[in-house]
Amino acid sequence: MDLFRSGHRIIHVHNAEELIPAEMCFYLSFSRVVSTEVLKKFKNNLVVHESDLPRGKGWSPLTWQILEGKDEITTVLFEASDQLDSGQVYLKKALKFNGSELVDELRDIQAAVTIQLCHEFINSYPDVLAGAVTQQGDSTFYARRSEMDSQLDPAKSLQEQFNLLRVADNSAYPAYFEIDGNQYELWVKKKGV
Numbered sequence: 174m175d176l177f178r179s180g181h182r183i184i185h186v187h188n189a190e191e192l193i194p195a196e197m198c199f200y201l202s203f204s205r206v207v208s209t210e211v212l213k214k215f216k217n218n219l220v221v222h223e224s225d226l227p228r229g230k231g232w233s234p235l236t237w238q239i240l241e242g243k244d245e246i247t248t249v250l251f252e253a254s255d256q257l258d259s260g261q262v263y264l265k266k267a268l269k270f271n272g273s274e275l276v277d278e279l280r281d282i283q284a285a286v287t288i289q290l291c292h293e294f295i296n297s298y299p300d301v302l303a304g305a306v307t308q309q310g311d312s313t314f315y316a317r318r319s320e321m322d323s324q325l326d327p328a329k330s331l332q333e334q335f336n337l338l339r340v341a342d343n344s345a346y347p348a349y350f351e352i353d354g355n356q357y358e359l360w361v362k363k364k365g366v
Contacts, residue, residue: 181295197298199291200253204232209255217302218253219294220260221287223268224315226251227308230258231315235268235283236340244270248283250290252305259312261305264290275363276342318346325350325359 186192189211197217200207212218224234225247238246246268252260266286274282294301323341325334327350334348341348343360350357 197295201287201291206257207253212253212255218260219250219263219291220253220258221248221250221290222258223248223283225249225265226258226262227310227312229315230312232317234315235279236318237315239270239279239340240336242336244272246270248286248290250294251308259308261307263301263305264293266290273363275339275361279340320346322346323348327352 182195184193184195189205189207192198192211192214194214196215197219198215199219199221201221203220207218222229222234223246224230224238226249229238235246248266248268249262250264251258251262254260266289268282268286270279270282323337323346325337325348331338338348338359338361341361343362347358347360349359
């Protein structure tokens with residue numbers, strides 16, 4: 174269901190400063206914590222996050238879990254709050270992978286599930302609010318990824334490091350290795366694609 178055609182008024186912005194008060198706001202692929210002042214502009218502030226909160230708070234949860242060897246990853250739609258990734262959870266959905274997907278395919282699957290969760294929230298609003306669940310259990314946290322997180326170990330096999338190759342972005346942060354003080358980038362792409 175296309176949200177524009179269904180009569181919803183939608184504004185798409187890249188900076189929190191451009192937001193205007195409304196019923197709800199979805200923060201999708203947003204890499205910063207939103208201020209309390211911004212959160213006050215909306216009745217509901219919604220985030221989609223690829224971990225089974227409170228486990229996996231923080232940055233790049235999909236990437237970190239692929240590196241951990243997971244092939245099924247819970248994705249949640251939750252209410253943003255003043256504390257990072259700590260709000261009530263409204264919806265959950267599983268992302269499933271076969272282990273061969275590279276970063277662009279991982280992102281496509283992630284985007285499809287994100288859109289499904291957003292549509293499900295909107296289509297069941299406001300009833301969906303009654304099903305909110307408070308996060309329970311011990312919190313874990315993923316740090317921001319850096320260039321060093323794409324470093325391969327030349328002493329290990331490609332198979333041992335395949336998950337790192339899967340999540341490396343050939344343009345933004347390619348996999349690399351060092352030998353004798355020199356750095357070498359290693360790009361991976363599926364043959365014929």
